[in-house]
Amino acid sequence: KAGVTQTPRYLIKTRGQQVTLSCSPISGHRSVSWYQQTPGQGLQFLFEYFSETQRNKGNFPGRFSGRQFSNSRSEMNVSTLELGDSALYLCASLGGWGGDETQYFGPGTRLLVL
């Protein structure tokens, strides 16, 4: 079974631009969560989508948004990039079968904002 895939793996953007990251969950998983990882703040939850609906949201500004498609693939968008948005962006998928709450992570997208 293929794992979680994320594209692109690396991105370089300049301040003020916007960026879209993509995540394909494990086949059959319907929940996708997004996290931001930085050396100073560690792993922080952005939002979670389930069956195309945002089910939970972290404490990030409105510049961070996401969506989920009918095939469970998810995208996150960051508008008006700031230097502090440089981070590793991770997505995780959750099957939830039989009460299993385990989230499986993808390799991440490394975003550098110049």
Next chain:
Amino acid sequence: EDQVTQSPEALRLQEGESSSLNCSYTVSGLRGLFWYRQDPGKGPEFLFTLYSAGEEKEKERLKATLTKKESFLHITAPKPEDSATYLCAVQAPSNTGKLIFGQGTTLQVKP
């Protein structure tokens, strides 16, 4: 406020020297506690899920245990390839899909 604290921040061991990593948590009801391993530049790799106090799980040289306030990751006779950052996370029943992570313990095992 839900919170996770891991200790120590960094740990250096000689190959074969067993030790334990600690994860203390405060959460309004525990839906699950998770251990991950993360290598530099990669996504976290799942190790264990624990749901209730008293639960234990093992995998090769690793064993995870859970009490009502903390979890331990015991590493028996570690090898250099066990070097990585180990992350602990919790999920509260009221926060679907949201994991709260500790800052991690960076383990270095020297041959």
